[in-house]
Amino acid sequence: MLDTPDEINLVTLNCWGLKYVSKLRRERLTEIGRQLAIASPQPHIVALQECWTQEDYRSIRRETRFILPYAKFYHSGVFGGGLAILSRWPIEESTMYRYPLNGRPTAFWRGDWYVGKGVACARIRYGTAPNHIIEVFNTHTHAPYEGGKPNDSYICHRTAQSWEMAKLLRGAAERGHLVLAMGDFNMIPMSLEHQLITALAPVSDVWRVLHPDSSLGPAHHPAEEARRRPIPTAEFNILENGATSDGPYNTWRWTKAQQKLLGPGKEPVTVSPDTPDPLGKRLDYIFASTGDIPALGGAWKVKRASVGMMMRHPELGCSLSDHFAVEATLVFHPSRRVSPSPSLPPLPGSDSNNTASNRESTLSGDAGTGGHVQSTSGTAIQPPNEPTPPTTTSPGESTKADSALHNGAYLQLHSPVPSLLNSPSQHQHNHQTSLPPASYDAILTLIRRYTARSRAQRAWRARHFSLALLAAVACLVGVWFTPSNSGKNKNYVAFILTLVASLGLAAGTVDGLLALLFFGSELKALREFEWEVRNARRRAALLFPETRDDSGGGNGRRSEGGVRGQYPDRNGSVGDDGIEDEW
Template identity: 65%
Template sequence: MEEIPTEINLVTLNCWGLKFISKLRRERLTEIGRQLASADPQPHIVALQECFCQEDYMSIRRETRFILPYGKFYFSGPFGGGLAILSKWPMEESSILPYPLNGRPTAFWRGDWYVGKGVANAKIRYGPAAKQVIEVFCTHTHSPYEGGQPDDSYLCHRIAQSWTISKLLRGAAERGHMVVGMGDFNMIPMSLEHQLITANAPVRDVWRVLHPESSVGPADHPAEKARRRPIPTAEFNIEENGAASDGPYCTWRWTKEQQKLLGPGKPPVTIPPDTIDRRGKRLDYIFAGSGDISTLNGGWVVKSAKVGMMMRHPELGCSLSDHFAVEATLAFHPLSSSGSLPPPAAINGNGSGIPSKTKPTNAASTSTAPDDDTIADDKLVTDGAYLHSPTPSSIRDLKSYDAQLLSFLGHESQSSQLPTTAYDDILSLLHQYVARERSQRKWRGYHFFAALAVTIGCLIGVWWSPANYVAFILMLVSSLGLTAGTVDGLMSLLFFQAELGQLKEFEWEIMNAKANAAGGIPVPTAERGDERSDW
């Protein structure tokens, strides 16, 4: 095996590769492969989401085969989970675990259930020692179709999925392996889903390690409004907040009129860096652990993190995806022979642990016409009411390499569990969702029996029908009604019953974790005589 690396470059990207739906899919994904192949620094591990078509995956593999010779396309669900992992080093093991809670087959226009979303895992060896292993997890959690509102019926799914991946990350860390979790998590920073991952597994959000004061949502989100910070500019949202989604730099978020300015032979279009950005947010994450510090005589720390893959397609002028990539470099920081930490290593030659500033790159000469919000707020931008690119003072408190390792070694105060109130919130949400699903199961069962009764009535009516066209109408109504009723009956008997069983399992795990957090001994639900044991 070649020399053991001292740095590992990671990339995660949602490719927006939905067949028949995503525009310019083949051209964009082929260009994504070219850009990965020519990236500087070269990526060592890449996690892809929404790469649903194997032909697109193979197109990316052809472009990256010399720098990322190993790869795995994951099959899940009827139409595939869209997950893939590329690696510079061999994959010793690979698997995919579908999420127990993952949308509904009745919401066929949304598709989450049909693609079988889950967690792809690859065990990658970067050195000969037993613990010189990276366990990479790639995921794409349930989309927040209902905007994350308090009555969002899919919030329970995303929380359960965060819980699932946190257990996988924790299990890998307990094996002494370096752990990396990457993907489109469809959550905002410091949300309950986010806290579940960082509290239930010994990993950290690499962006918040370097940018602890970065945003906790888009500018208009209640959590971000509560911080009472100025609205950011597009540049600030990229450099400081890591907003790889929904920002004005992405051409797929432009209006149709703006998109008409793009295309072959047309001049390149840019967005001014001081454009206000109310909607940009983080949905894509890299979570990383340090590895077994005592065995490796050191650990992996965060050297840099940035938003990447912001370039446009060289001919079409469009963004390569509706998300930008999140990129990070992890560096190995050794312990001294005495077991103590040496002085912090320099990053980018400045010795401060602060990564160099990265400017967003967009070729050109022509600017798009501003939208209504931009026109209305131009004066506020001019007057400095918006956050611009970060200054040295805004990042002077970044953690050094020593501090990062010390936090894993337990020398800093760091909570490893959620407060019990957070578990109460999850249980409350869970019980509300269970009530909804039980109601759905009941009414769909009633529909089946009603459709069966109508079918029997129609067949009797056919016997006594005075004309053929009446018989035809009765047979048509009975056939369609019984088909719909049968589907609902199967949903009630199979899907909802299975989902309620998974919810029982999830409830037990949360109650168990809550009891452990409170220092008590959990009591099985059934022994408490709780009516929910009869789900």
Template identity: 60%
Template sequence: MEEPPTEINAVTLNCWGLKFISKLRNERILEIGRQLAQTDPQPHIVALQECFCQEDYENIRRETRFILPYGKFYYSGAFGGGLAILSKWPIDESSIVPYPLNGRPTAFWRGDWYVGKGVACAKIRYGPSKKQVVEVFCTHTHSPYEGGQPNDSYLCHRMAQAWHISKLLRGAADRGHLVLAMGDFNMTPMSPEHRLITAHAPVRDTWRVIHPDSSVGPADHPAEKARRRPIPTAEFNIQENGAASDGPYCTWRWTKSQQKLLGPGKPPVTVPPDTIDHKGKRLDYIFASSGDVSALNGGWVVKSTNLGMMMRHPELGCSLSDHFAVEATLAFHSFSSSSSKPINPTPTPPKPSTTNGEAKQQPDNATTMSDKHVHNGTYLQSPTPSSVRDSKSFDCQLLAFLDLEREQQLPTTAYDDILGIIHKYVAREESQKKWRGYHFFGSLLVTVACLVGVWWSPKNYVSFILMLVSSLSLVAGTIDGLMSLLFFKAELGQLKEFEWEIMNAKLNATGAAMSERAETVVEGGSW
């Protein structure tokens, strides 16, 4: 095997490849494959989401076969999870781990339950040593259809999915392997789901390592408003905030009249860099660990991060996806000789304090930017990054990773918040289970009443109507009865498992003694 790499280039991209729904899918997917093959620096590991059609996966593989000769397309659910992993190095092991809480079949128009969302896992060996393995986790969590508001009934799903993937990441890190978690996580930075992953697993958000003061949501997000930052421009959101979705540079977020300006033979349409961007946000992430520092005599640090796949289709003029790609370069770093002395660390993400359940950011140097960067409450250009990524700064970053591994836990109040979300969702699902059961028994009564009515019906057309009502009522009631008996009962069981794990983690975080746990009353399988 060739010498182990000193750098690993990772890319994640939501391809927006929904069959029959995504526009110009075939043309865009082919161009995505071509652009991946031309990316500089060349990617070593690529994670794809919303690549639902195997034909699309094969088209991308065909274009990237010389730089990414290994790959895996993952099957799950009725229509597939849309996940794929490409690699420069061989994939030793592979699996797909479904999420226990994964949407609702009743919301068939949304499709999350039917695609069987989960985590695509791959073990990739990049060197001969036992610990020279990177475990890659690619995912696409439940979409925030209800805007991520406090009454969002899908919030519990995303919290459970964040908890589930964090356990997978933690296990991989415990094996001493480098961990890469990539994908469309459908969460904003420093949100409860985001903090759950970075607190429960020894990984860090690579973008915030380089840009610790980047935004925590779109300009109108409550947590971002609380930071009192000027409204960003499109260029600032790309360079500093990593807003890979919903920004004005993406043509699929334009109005229909604007999209009509694009097409074969039409002049290119540009977006001024100083365009105010209210909606651009970050949903796509690359989380990374440091690997086994003691076994490898060093660890992996974040050298750079940026957005990619921002080019337009050369003929159609449209963006290649409704998301831009997120790219990160990890560099292997050994401690310098001066690292034995305390070093002033490079800026690290501020630790959030919670006030009324909302993350509150500490003030940073963004408020003291020179006037050339701010005008009329808008960022005009991206400031020069403050962190100088030299040997000492890599030392500090590696030390920060090691501190993260030693101090992994959420504050007790965070566990209470998660338990509150679980209890609220349990109450909703128990109510749904009950009423759907009532509907089943009610449909039986309606069916019997209609059959009796047919017996006494004086005319044929009345009998036909009664039989039609009877059949439709019985079908609808049977579906709801099966949902109550099978789906909702199974989901409530998974919620009990999730609740137990959170309560157990809370006890671990508070340092409860084993004797105290033994005296704790166990009810319904929970502490």
């Protein structure tokens, strides 16, 4: 029989375990497993990314099998997705969901398409009650090779992947389960991709719950520069900003000359906490919900969040990965006055326009554990455990606990079902599960820009195939009319024409298959994505009537019934809401 836990300890780590590419891979990943096994507090659920090989996975399993007896290695794509989930509790179900948009096979040197990136899903039972279920979603989204610049051709992919993740999280929350999204999201805080997850799903970024004023990216990023803050130090980026990547503490970001100072038998190389850190940023995240508050009789809230796995390899002196881990502890806070009804009405005087950013507020006072102190190594010093509530409470104590439930101490007050929240009384909850129309317009702009690029690529490759076919035929005709070889005067024209025809036709065939199979599939996935965004935008226009107008751009237009409307399609014509136009 399972003992229902009061706390859940979480770890997510990008292991940097690329076969033949990552340096000292076997030694590092074995040490990662050993550090997980001796970690304090003991982790209950661990999400790993870039654990590409079965060899490395088994190595980690050997080290952690006693504290994390249940685990799943996920297979995807040609070379595997590199995702694994380890758990203290049984994994009842698992699924590997591949992203519809995920890179291009033509960018073979990048590999995102070939590994079949997606979401590793696991349903974990942590107690005996029917609703004692955790749905874990582990992902490694498309890498930002082009730095997120306006002409970044992959930003549409990452946006689509965040959209898909939000749908998975929302569905799990609607089932009444505790929802966790963990992994390397390759995005910076409060970016459009980040907002998609926190606004369209009932989850919050656990780091921003405790550090709502943390950075919005590296020091040179426009969003962070606009805040006019000094260049952070290495220590500040770890303790306050949660920078898991590109910081000076990580030896894999050092120059080659600096890395030569490391190795067996050499003196440890230290980094001053005051070292300026203009490049450090947070790419790794843990998102969490509260679970079903009425069914559970309480809610899960954030107790601790820290950057972890910062130790060096004991013999090699290098960092264990090119990323640091994100560690968090969720604690269950019971409520003795939770209504058993499916939804909780807002308290008198509560803010009816609460948004995703409001949910990620600092825990303070009676709302929770408040701030926490961390050591310079990045390991959090946990605050003292909260006292167990007495069996009987006075009206004042019960009111105080209910106030904590509604004032932002929890990750998310409800797990709303967006499709059911259509009544005027639920209007405020709709604001919590939608973005303003302008955000959807930005996504539609990305989709249209990338669709134009994909169409141009398909047309170019189709033309290349046609030209290659014509050239091959012409070369073979030329071979027919080439004089035959005689004596010592060899005629190499026939050989050259045949070689050119063969190579040209092979290259043209590859491009023809890409145009037919890959780009055709990608364009259909883009159409599906665009339809979903358009549909969500029309709904958002109903939720934000102050932004509704008749000026095109996908803006919803009120019809006679107040529900149906029309929107302009790509060509400027108007199509009915429920009909997908042929573009």
